[in-house]
Amino acid sequence: MTDVTGLMGQIESIGTDPRGPGYLRPGYSPIERELRDWFTAEAERRSLDVEIDANGIVWAWATAPGENAVVTGSHLDSVPGGGQFDGPLGVASALAAYDELKARGTFDRPTRPFALAVFPEEEGSRFGLACLGSRLLTGAVAADDALALTDQNGDTLADIVTRYDLDPQRMGADRDRVAQIGSFIELHVEQGVGLINTDQPVAIGSSIVGHGRWHFRFTGQGNHAGTTPMAHRADPVAAASRLIGDIPALADGFDEAVATVGRTSIHPGGTNVIASAMDFWLDIRHDSDDVVSEVLDAITTRGKERAAEAAGPGARENGVEVGLDVSRESYSPTTYFHRELNDRLRAVLPDAPLLPTGAGHDAGILAAHVPSAMLFVRNPTGVSHAPEEACEDDDARAGAQALADVLAAELLHGLDTGTAS
Structure with a gap:
């Protein structure tokens, strides 16, 4: 498997906060675009088919796009003064997991369609609305309302996205795209202390607190x-x-x-x-x-x-x-992840505890529309949204391995019977 820590090292100098320690990676910004370009280059190096949709979400397809797709990914933006792992760990782990699946020969046989996704402005630190990309995609926020949001400089989202090579008139709910997703699994660094006193590096998300x-x-x-x-x-x-x-x-x-x-x-x-x-x-x-x-x-x-x-x-x-x-x-509101999908994750990772989280995620927005789940990787400090956020190299590798394992099972789920996720 590609070392996920090496992938993280490629972007550790991008978007450091000029005001002090930590990172400053606003949504729909030149810094987020630089990170997006990094992901795009890594995906294309793997011969994935990359597209950027009308809302600025990056999709990297390992197979031909299709119905009942398995999708994994996270975000690359940060809060002001944020840590290194919040978001990027999930993106880097998705790339590493794909490499592992490819090495196993997973795609040498029929599977469900598979894509990696990167969502913009997940933190909401620029326009005040968290998970903006996934909310636009699913219609959880009306496009007109989102485009009227302003940042601290008084620029509207409509003003900003035109500099991001997006057309404001095309932004908004994409029902066809959402209908393609059969299951979404997001890996994220833990943003609390649930795993600190356990011998487990990875947990399965049970819910997102309202x-x-x-x-x-x-x-x-x-x-x-x-x-x-x-x-x-x-x-x-x-x-x-x-x-x-x-x-x-x-x-x-x-x-x-x-x-x-x-x-x-x-x-x-x-x-x-x-x-x-x-x-x-x-x-x-x-x-x-x-x-x-x-x-x-x-x-x-x-x-x-x-x-x-x-x-x-x-x-x-x-x-x-x-x-x-x-x-x-x-x-x-409080979101509970998909029971049957979580049961399948637990079958693959029987020792992983179930863990609720008080942090919001794109998986929580998607959960109202498609079967969604999350994996959390241990954070030894328990600190997040701050420079002290951490993840041990061995735990990061264990997380990427766990993601590859659950994705491998999910890609084959239902193929023999024709059942959907």
Whole structure:
């Protein structure tokens, strides 16, 4: 088998974060394109038939395209300051697994159609909507809504994709493409501690915990930092920052719920200016959709209280208050992977534990439309979305081997009886 660590080494210098350790590989960017070109070159070197669809998803076919195809792959973009393995490990492992299947002579006999896939903007770090490529493909997001999304520079997705050799008018749901997929299996580095204290390098995904993202916008009265008495201020930063400080305790009141603020923005951002607005983005996750809703309600209620407190008596006398607007950017309910497909994976990997994950993945989006499954490879630090994310070389090799083994079984599944996946 091709050493997956060697493939990872080929891209380790691409997209390093210029601000510090880690990686900065935004979706639909020159860096992601450079990584896409790397994958394309590796696929073509293997004589795979490469195509880039209307949504920017790269497909590398080892056989003629057809119905009931087995597909594997992941993504190449990262969060700001992200780790080396989140996404790319799945792509490199797909290439290594294909090499193993080829060496075994798997394709010397009839199999189901087989393709490797690379999805763009999985992290949602640029346009605020995770798994954007797979959402567009499946119709989980309307093309017009997606194309209107803006990045932090104010550029819309429609503006950006034209620089990415894509036609905005052709983007959107591709029912025929989705109908071709008989099963999708995504390998990913583990983004938690589920495997750390086990003797197993690989786990089978059982579910993806429900998660959503909300935009909180506090508005107030911009003013001079030196001439405005405290009692006359309607400061949105005071309200927003107090609420952010409240969130850990509010989330902790719900068993196993997690809530995170990882991005903020202050307008206009002058050192000697009382801000007129402050925005932050809230991520909530729990396996119960009702609990997610309850956590959001608790945080929103506290936010309104903090907004009311942030307007001083002098400001209120003049009719000036701090306002709060909350809008949902995305939500994915808890997703359970395909039972029969997982049973087949467990038959091939009987020692691999079943593991739920709190992280979103393209496999979770596809799971609503096609049988989908995931393999997780042990992360010895348990840290992800940060430079400390890790994967031991031997574990990476074990993951690629496990992927090859399950793909080999899946490629032959149902051929004798003609049954679909």
